Amino acid sequence: MSVRDLMSCEEFQDMVDGYALSVLDAGELLACAQHLAQPGPHAGCREIVAGVRNLAAQLSDLLPPLPPPPPVWDRILAGLATDSSDAERLRLERVEDQRPESASHQGQA
Numbered sequence: 001m002s003v004r005d006l007m008s009c010e011e012f013q014d015m016v017d018g019y020a021l022s023v024l025d026a027g028e029l030l031a032c033a034q035h036l037a038q039p040g041p042h043a044g045c046r047e048i049v050a051g052v053r054n055l056a057a058q059l060s061d062l063l064p065p066l067p068p069p070p071p072v073w074d075r076i077l078a079g080l081a082t083d084s085s086d087a088e089r090l091r092l093e094r095v096e097d098q099r100p101e102s103a104s105h106q107g108q109a
């Protein structure tokens with residue numbers, strides 16, 4: 001492969017967010033990795049990748065873990081359960097958890 005086949009630092013930096021977060025397709029990730037593997041000189045490419053990854057890590061620490069919305073829950077439960085009765089049981093248990101304490105006295109023994 002000739003040097004002309006490899007992307008420039010400018011091209012790399014256009015895609016650096018996607019590369020750092022691994023959201024590019026395989027060919028693009030490979031092209032970016034090949035660019036980083038070049039001896040250079042680079043216009044700060046490696047530092048930018050490190051910076052984007054660092055920022056992403058900080059953001060994920062800052063965001064509170066949100067419970068998934070109910071439709072997602074149902075799909076997760078359906079995926080976990082091997083049959084529909086298990087999924088139904090798990091869903092009922094989740095509803096039980098959300099009831100106030102006083103309601104639990106009336107349950108079956």
Ligand SMILES: [Zn+2]
Nearest residue numbers: 009042043045
């Ligand atoms: Zn570069």
